[in-house]
Amino acid sequence: MAVLFERRYQALGHVYICDGGRLGNMTLPESFTDRRLAADSSPLNVEVLVALAALVEAIGGPLTRRAGCDSLVC
Numbered sequence: 001m002a003v004l005f006e007r008r009y010q011a012l013g014h015v016y017i018c019d020g021g022r023l024g025n026m027t028l029p030e031s032f033t034d035r036r037l038a039a040d041s042s043p044l045n046v047e048v049l050v051a052l053a054a055l056v057e058a059i060g061g062p063l064t065r066r067a068g069c070d071s072l073v074c
Contacts, residue, residue, distance in 0.1 A: 001026075 002019045009015060012029050020026040 004017045004019055004025065007015050007017060012027075014030040016028045016030065016033060016035070018026045018028055
C-alpha cells in the first residue's frame with residue numbers, strides 16, 4: 001500500500017493517507033503502522049531525571065540525599 005501523503009489532525013494525531021486501490025484512499029493512524037515511534041524513543045537525560053526527582057519529592061516527600069551532596073543528582 002503506497003503512502004500518498006501525511007497529515008496531522010488534532011483528534012487523531014499523525015495519520016497516513018494511503019492508496020487503497022479500487023477502494024479509494026484510506027487514512028491510517030500512525031499507531032496502526034510500523035512507522036510509529038518506539039515507546040523508549042524519547043531521550044532520557046539529566047534534565048528529565050531531575051524533573052522526575054522533583055515530581056516524586058513533591059508528591060511523596062523528600063528523597064534520600066547522599067552525604068555531602070547539595071542536589072538530588074551527584
